[in-house]
Amino acid sequence: MKLPSWISKEKVVLRDLHKIKSALREKSLHTVCEEAMCPNRGECFKKGTATFLLLGNICTRNCRFCSVPKGKPLPVDEKEPENIAKFVFENKIKYAVLTMVNRDDLPDGGAYHIKKTVEEIKKLNPSVKVEVLVGDFKGNLRDIDTVLEANIDVFNHNIEMVKRLFPKIRPKADYKTSLKILNYVFKNYSIPVKSGFMVGLGESKEEIIDLMKDLKANGVSILTIGQYLRPSMKNAEVKKYYTPEEFKEFEEIGLNLGFDFVFSSPFVRSSYMAEKVFEGLKK
Known part of the structure; x- marks a missing residue:
């Protein structure tokens, strides 16, 4: 399917990315920006920001929309929490986003490793805000x-997509399980709960609205909606490119449903401009 005119990003200048990529390599760190081939990676690297991908760069799931490598993961790098904390401190990052590959091979799925990383970041600089984007x-x-x-x-x-598409696109995940997790955090912890999904995989407008209602009913206050872009020919194909006007309509629907913040645009990803989304929530 031919890309529409509004699906375009500023051309990446490699020298603008060299500094942050070199710093990441020095500490053997991964970013979801690169592993998932995010269309915003050039923009974010140029600004000196990145979303850290914890627990390696090999996932135990087989989601058809994702380009992160699948297979048998390597042993967990025990130095990763400290290295990420040092990177955040040295690069004066004020808002850190931590995400992860699914590690179904680990007894706790990598939960303690995530916790340890947050603690190391806060130890070096307590004022840093940390958002965690975790699996199920x-x-x-x-x-x-x-x-x-x-x-x-x-x-x-992230709920990622409408309920009907889970068996085909996310066979190792479960829609109700994701809602259960979001609801549990909402009811038991006094922090903002965030989720996001993609459109363009074959869903209907009615399914999108039903999904938004489900997320709101289960305690989500920050919602992100973006266009699915096929990372490679091995991934699920794009069924539709939504217009900027349609994304604006989704934003208005979400706000009318009662979400505190809705970030809806073709290039929006869950961690994209996360700091500004957080600041907007606090206003």
């Missing part, structure tokens, strides 16, 4: 509690 931990709420024992500022878990 197979619905194990004890693992969610472990993550939330750390002093995080925003809890984020």
Whole structure:
């Protein structure tokens, strides 16, 4: 399917990216920006920001929309929490986003590792805001509690897509499990709950609205909506490119449903401009 005119980004100048990429490599750190081939990676690297990908760069799931490598992960890097904390401190990052590959091979899914990373960041600089974007931990709420024992500022878990598409696109995930996690955090912790999803995979407008209603009913206050862009020919194909006007309509629908903040645009990703979204929520 031919890309419409509004799906375009400023051409990346490699020298603008060299400094932050070199700093990441020095500490053997991964970013979801690169592993998931995010269309915003050039813009974010140029600004000196990145979303850290914890627990390696190999996922145990097989979601058809994602370009992160799948397979048997390497052992967990025990130095990663400290290295990320040092990177955040040295680069004067004020708002850090931590995401993860799914690690179904680990007893706690990597929950303690996430917690440890947050603690290391806050130890070096207590004023840093930290958002965690985590997987579903197979619905194990004890693992969610472990993550939330750390002093995080925003809890984020993406629903990713409408319910009907889960068996085909996300066969190892479960729609109801994701809603359960979001609801649990909303009811038991006094922090903003965030979630996001993509459009363009074959969903209907009615399904999108139903999804938004489900997220609102389960405690989500920050919502992100973006266009699915096919990372490679191996991934699920794009069924529709939504117009900027349609994204604006989704934003208005979300605000009318009662979300505190809705970030809806073709290039929006869950961690994209997360600091500005957080600041907007606090106004």
